[in-house]
Structures are given as C-alpha cells and as structure tokens.
Amino acid sequence: MASNKSLLILPGDGIGAEAMGQVRKVVDWMDNRRSVTFDVSEDLVGGAAIDRHGVPLADETMDRALEADAVLLGAVGGPKWDNLDFSIKPERGLLRLRKEMELFANLRPALCFDALVEASSLKPELVSGLDIMIVRELTGGVYFGEPRGIEDLENGERRGINTQVYTTSEIRRVAEVAFDLARKRDGRVCSVEKANVMESGLLWREEVSKLHGEGNDDIELSHMYADNCSMQLVRTPKQFDVILTDNLFGDMLSDTAAMLTGSLGMLPSASLGSVDALGRRKAMYEPVHGSAPDIAGQDKANPLATILSFAMALRYSYDHGEEADLIEQSVATLLKEGKRTGDIMAEGCELLSCSQMGDALVRKLDEASA
Structure with a gap:
C-alpha cells in the first residue's frame, strides 16, 4: 500500500554517508517492489554541518526534522572537530535533535543473531537466543x-x-x-x-x-x-x-x-516522542555505532545497523511491520550464509565491502519476496 510519509536522512560524519547509501538502496527497493514510498530528503548534522554552517545543526535542519514523519541519522563526530568548544561540538547537534523533538524514550535492542554467537565475548550458551x-x-x-x-x-x-x-x-x-x-x-x-x-x-x-x-x-x-x-x-x-x-x-x-551481541555494527536504535492528538509520533532512528573515522571513505563499514534502524522506522513510524520483518529476516539469512563485513568477519566466511553488503541484502530481499 502506497505511503507518502516523509523521511529526513542525516548521514552525518565518518562512515555515516557510506552506510546511508545502502539504506537508500533498500528505500528504492521498497518503492519498486513493495509500493512503499517515501518523500526522502537529506541534510547535514554534526561535523559536516559545522564545516558548512559553523554550527552542528542549522535552524533550518531542525525545522525540517520537526516536520518529518521520521529522521534517520548516521553518526556524528571525529577527531577533526575534537578541539572545538564544547558548545559547538558535533554531538551537540544530536542532543539538540533529541531535546527539541522531545524524543524521551530511546529503544536499544540487544539481539544476538544465531550466526554471530561466536563473535560475542561471552560463552555461546550465555548469548545464544539473546x-x-x-x-x-x-x-x-x-x-x-x-x-x-x-x-x-x-x-x-x-x-x-x-x-x-x-x-x-x-x-x-x-x-x-x-x-x-x-x-x-x-x-x-x-x-x-x-x-x-x-x-x-x-x-x-x-x-x-x-x-x-x-x-x-x-x-x-x-x-x-x-x-x-x-x-x-x-x-x-x-x-x-x-x-x-x-x-x-x-x-x-x-x-x-x-x-x-558481538559487534556494535549490528545494532539499531529508535528514539521516540509522545503520540499527539493525530496519532503522530516524532521519532529518530540511528545505529548504535559511531562515525568510525579510521575507516571512513574506504567502503569497509558495516551498513547493517543503519539498515536495521530503517527497519525500526518502518515498524514504529510507518506501520509497515511486514516490511520490517522482511528486512530483519533477510539480514539474518545473509549472516547465516556467511556474508560478513570486516567487523564481524570469521573464518570460512565471505568478506564484503559496505556497498557489496547493501547489494547482497537487496538480492536477498528479492529472493524473500519472490
């Protein structure tokens, strides 16, 4: 069923843009294969906003976030901006979004995929099925x-x-x-x-x-x-x-x-506000991991946490639970088949780049919905 709900993408810094590029592939797939359509726009936050506007979040961007049905954020920060005054550090943009959107409830699932049990620092019997x-x-x-x-x-x-x-x-x-x-x-x-x-x-x-x-x-x-x-x-x-x-x-x-669970690169999160009189809830979704500046621009990032954050948006902001399930199940299948990025690489598995993982997920979505 078609949807014209709005989605504001804020890639942020470091690996944020690379991971968000893979989300775009999933958004396009939803449009083409499931007729789930979004009005997608993009803006700056964090260090990227500081470089362009001199502040970690421009007022115009804040206004767009308040109007959007959901915000999908990548990551903010990096050593380039470490010496700035505390009041204008990249992280202040994230805090402003949370505060002015009144996102009082942060949901962070800790889910251990069966294929990644061995990647945890704890014994398998302690985390299997977590x-x-x-x-x-x-x-x-x-x-x-x-x-x-x-x-x-x-x-x-x-x-x-x-x-x-x-x-x-x-x-x-x-x-x-x-x-x-x-x-x-x-x-x-x-x-x-x-x-x-x-x-x-x-x-x-x-x-x-x-x-x-x-x-x-x-x-x-x-x-x-x-x-x-x-x-x-x-x-x-x-x-x-x-x-x-x-x-x-x-x-x-x-x-x-x-x-x-074995890797921060696998975990999404949702930040939710109150439901208003029209049933609308302000919300922002973001991966748990940071901007990882040491691998930024190298196509090495794990995009799955950001993609799973989009799945949470489908579930909590757009009432598309079936599509959210489809993404989560496709991720689990990819991992079971041994597809890995560097952060979760294991012996006998296939190493994929960030963009290759995005492509592999789209193919898996095709297979799952055939």
Whole structure:
C-alpha cells in the first residue's frame, strides 16, 4: 500500500554517508517492489554541518526534522572537530535533535543473531537466543539538568557541576513505553536506578512502582541497582526482557548489552516522542555505532545497523511491520550464509565491502519476496 510519509536522512560524519547509501538502496527497493514510498530528503548534522554552517545543526535542519514523519541519522563526530568548544561540538547537534523533538524514550535492542554467537565475548550458551530491549530515558537526567558547568573557586581550584534531576511526568511517560513494549514481548520489566544512594533514583523507583499498580500489573516488574545490572548483563544476560532506566545509566548499560551481541555494527536504535492528538509520533532512528573515522571513505563499514534502524522506522513510524520483518529476516539469512563485513568477519566466511553488503541484502530481499 502506497505511503507518502516523509523521511529526513542525516548521514552525518565518518562512515555515516557510506552506510546511508545502502539504506537508500533498500528505500528504492521498497518503492519498486513493495509500493512503499517515501518523500526522502537529506541534510547535514554534526561535523559536516559545522564545516558548512559553523554550527552542528542549522535552524533550518531542525525545522525540517520537526516536520518529518521520521529522521534517520548516521553518526556524528571525529577527531577533526575534537578541539572545538564544547558548545559547538558535533554531538551537540544530536542532543539538540533529541531535546527539541522531545524524543524521551530511546529503544536499544540487544539481539544476538544465531550466526554471530561466536563473535560475542561471552560463552555461546550465555548469548545464544539473546533478545533484550533497553528503554532509556533520553531528555532528562544528568545530561540536561541545571545547574551545570565548570567554575573557578576562590582557593584556585576548579569545580565541574552536573545535576541529576527527574520529575514525576518524565519518569512515568518513559515507564509507560517500557510496559507497552513488554506487553508485546515476554511481559517483564526490570527498572534500574541507584535508589540506595540517589534521591532521583528513589523517586524513579517509587513512580515506576506506582504506575505499575495503575493498570500495568499484568507486567512482571522488578527493580535492580545499576551496578548490579551491569554485572548481571555479563553474568546471565538472558534473565532480562525489557530494561527500563534513566539517561546516564541507559547510556552505559546499553553499550554493555551491545557488546554481548558481538559487534556494535549490528545494532539499531529508535528514539521516540509522545503520540499527539493525530496519532503522530516524532521519532529518530540511528545505529548504535559511531562515525568510525579510521575507516571512513574506504567502503569497509558495516551498513547493517543503519539498515536495521530503517527497519525500526518502518515498524514504529510507518506501520509497515511486514516490511520490517522482511528486512530483519533477510539480514539474518545473509549472516547465516556467511556474508560478513570486516567487523564481524570469521573464518570460512565471505568478506564484503559496505556497498557489496547493501547489494547482497537487496538480492536477498528479492529472493524473500519472490
């Protein structure tokens, strides 16, 4: 069924453009073979925007992101911009997108493909069949709290200040997302904080528990301190279904969970806002990996995380779950057949470039839909 929904592509820096080129192949395939059509536009973010506009995100780009049905972002940053003032570093463009689009819920799946079990640093029996969803609060907490900054003290020392702060509404809205996701999965949510030493963590635990009792008691809810959760992720990761946590701990725990799967190059993410009165939800999708400047421009990048991020967009923003399933199943089949980029290469497998992997996936989509 045709769709004229809009998609804004922000390739960003480093390998972002190479990976996004492979997404374009999938978008074109959807148009030609599935009659799933998008109004696609492209703009700059991060270091690329700094080079062109002097800022990591131009106001005009921000306006386009607010109007789009979904934003697909590549990666930002690199050593070229490391010495810039903190206020205009490439990453500030990403943070502005999240803040002004009010993308409060970050969904980061940690899924271990059967063909990549041996690539994990953990024993195969610990990660085989691993399927965790981490729901990270994205617009509050210590990354955005005030006061913040670096100040000079009278004794000649300097002091850095960041404030961890959450409100009831911020906690409840992201917890609602976690409960809804768990309802479509295994029905379990583990809420993670540091209620033993942080008042914000205590409030988090109390509000999540309260919301659980207000119509969400069909979901099994447990609580865990963040340090223990980190340990449990590398001890027995399959004990988790949905992990709900704040901005700071979510940043750390999702990277830990990502490495259980064998490669950051395989993992997508979604950042979602609230559903408005018209049923529209602002959303941005991006791979978990960074800009990898050491291999940028060499056609070596793994595009699968970015392609899987597009699959998440199909599922959550465009209501095309069947097409999302088709992409995810085709990726799994490619891996099972031994197709690899350098980051997931293994003995006996076929090494593909970034563009070759994109072409191989399109052929697999053809086969799967024949």
